[in-house]
Amino acid sequence: MTEMRIDVVSIFPSYLAPLGLSLLGRARADGLVELNIHDLRDFTHDRHRTVDDTPYGGGAGMVMMPEPWGAALDHILASDPDATPTMVVPTPSGTRFTQADAERLAGRPWLVFGCGRYEGIDQRVIDHYARRMSVEEVSIGDYVLNGGEVAAMVIIEAVARVIPGFVGNPESLSEESHSTRTGGPLLEYPIYTKPPTWRGLDVPDVLFSGHHANVSRWRRDEALRRTASRRPDLLAAAAGELSDRDRQALGESDHGCTGPR
Ligand code: ADE
16 A cells, blocks of 8 residues: 655656665665656646746745646646645755654655755745645755755655655664654664774774673763754753763763864
């Protein structure tokens, strides 16, 4: 059974070709995810297949016109009149996309992504569809991309991999950085595999000890120190959940840690 339907509208459909690869490609082949990519220019009616025009009020750049967007989105909605999708519009002026959003969106049966280019999409497109469905304008980070396609791919990958049945081993999801499943907003601890020594660098002894509690404690300490050094904002948010032992590990890091690792 298809767990999720995803539609993406873009003027560069071939930009989204990587969605056919790797795990997501397999999920599509297995019927877990249905993905439909639409060319916005197919919904224009002029010879030049125009999708943009100058901004009212002046200013640099071009704005995506509402008509092709309306035609494309109505066409997608008409394909399943009994269902209502959630619309996601990637934009640098959106709310920040997080793992919690990925997990929330993974529970939705149908997502429609509208990928803007140029300065963005006429706001009335968002305002109109927000009357008909849930529309989320989201940013994947504080930097500006040339268009929404790469951001949509980031969001789709983050969402698809937390759909139940998508990742082979669900336990691998629960220990990773930013997982909301363990309740821990810490970054992940460092990981090692064979050989035990590589270019003069040793795997930490505790990982050979077979002492589960010591390994767990070491991993948590490393996660705490890493988070303190790289993402103090995350650690500040978790301050209320830290044990005395956690605080001790962080106190030690003021002296023993040589910098970001
Ligand atoms: N489009 C352009 N920049 C973006 C960003 N940072 N996040 C989401 N969509 C975008």
